[in-house]
Amino acid sequence: MANFNTHLNxxxxxxxTMSLTVYKAGLIDDAGxxxxxxxxxxGGLLPDLDSDNSTPIKLGFNITSFIFAFGLVMHWRSExxxxxxxxxxxxxxxxxxYVVFSIFTNMTVHRGVIHSVPYMAIMGLGMTYVSYDILxxxxxxxxxxxxxxFGGAMVHLTLDELYSVNLSNMKMKRSSGTAMKFYQHKDxxxxxxxxxxxxxxxxxxxxxxxxxxxxxxxxxxxxxxLGLWPELIKNWLNLNL
Numbered sequence: 001m002a003n004f005n006t007h008l009n010x011x012x013x014x015x016x017t018m019s020l021t022v023y024k025a026g027l028i029d030d031a032g033x034x035x036x037x038x039x040x041x042x043g044g045l046l047p048d049l050d051s052d053n054s055t056p057i058k059l060g061f062n063i064t065s066f067i068f069a070f071g072l073v074m075h076w077r078s079e080x081x082x083x084x085x086x087x088x089x090x091x092x093x094x095x096x097x098y099v100v101f102s103i104f105t106n107m108t109v110h111r112g113v114i115h116s117v118p119y120m121a122i123m124g125l126g127m128t129y130v131s132y133d134i135l136x137x138x139x140x141x142x143x144x145x146x147x148x149x150f151g152g153a154m155v156h157l158t159l160d161e162l163y164s165v166n167l168s169n170m171k172m173k174r175s176s177g178t179a180m181k182f183y184q185h186k187d188x189x190x191x192x193x194x195x196x197x198x199x200x201x202x203x204x205x206x207x208x209x210x211x212x213x214x215x216x217x218x219x220x221x222x223x224x225x226l227g228l229w230p231e232l233i234k235n236w237l238n239l240n241l
Contacts, residue, residue, distance in 0.1 A: 004045075010159060011044020011152045012037070018151070022144065025220035032141050036148045039127065043152020046123060047115045047160075065096035113190045116181050117157065118198050124150025125201040132206040143211040 019036040022028050028036060069092035073085050080088065113119055128146030131137045137145075157180045183191050214220075 004048075007044050007048070007156050007159060008041065011155050012041045014155050015040020015044070015148055015152055019148070021224065025224040027214070027220055028141060028144060032144065036144055039145055040148040040152040040155075043120070043123075043149040043154075044156045046120065046149070046153045047156045062097065065093045068096045069093040113184070113187050113194060115157070115160075116184075116191075116194070117154075118182060118191065118194045120150055120153035120157070122194065122198050122201060123153065125198070125205055128206060129201065129204070139206055140211055140214055142206055143208070 016037050019028075019033050019040065022036070023030075023033040069089045072092040073089050076088060077085065124146040126146075127149045128142050131142035131145045132139060161180045
């Protein structure tokens with residue numbers, strides 16, 4: 001399997017390239033561009049959340065704990081005193097970082113159901129749902145956030161499958177097929193639960209047709225085509241054609 005640095009760097013490069021593309025097409029703004037890069041990079045680390053001692057799980061739970069504590073403080077900021085807010089901040093962080101982390105690592109097995117396509121699809125759709133229905137972000141931005149998170153995870157799974165091939169003698173390693181998987185019989189009940197959750201998220205997902213129509217609109221892509229080449233290269237091409 002690919003190591004942490006490989007997953008991080010490749011996910012960052014892919015998400016950065018795709019984010020720049022939709023940004024230059026005018027489909028997202030500056031903040032959306034940064035978030036798409038961040039979510040695509042985070043997605044590139046997500047499948048290793050089931051590895052108890054991996055860098056992604058430690059980093060992920062640290063970030064999640066900070067966000068959770070920050071959310072608690074922001075929610076109660078007008079109703080609690082300063083000392084109470086500080087105590088809430090510390091309690092929220094400690095609960096996520098140590099209690100939830102301990103439960104999570106005890107319940108998960110590396111390369112189990114988390115390291116699968118349906119689980120990552122749930123994460124992506126969940127991100128879209130939270131962005132649109134809870135954070136009240138625009139529909140296009142919400143779908144991009146979910147797609148970039150899911151896309152980053154697919155980069156991770158693809159890398160792991162590529163690393164399962166021994167290129168020197170073109171043989172498959174024992175890890176082949178354990179990364180990019182849709183089902184595993186030994187976890188059949190977990191996969192049943194995953195697909196039920198995925199079906200529910202698809203059914204209640206924000207409208208996709210409107211997002212798809214915006215993607216099919218030729219105007220943004222015409223704008224992108226006009227700004228594809230630097231002026232120096234465009235002038236050179238015009239002179240030589």
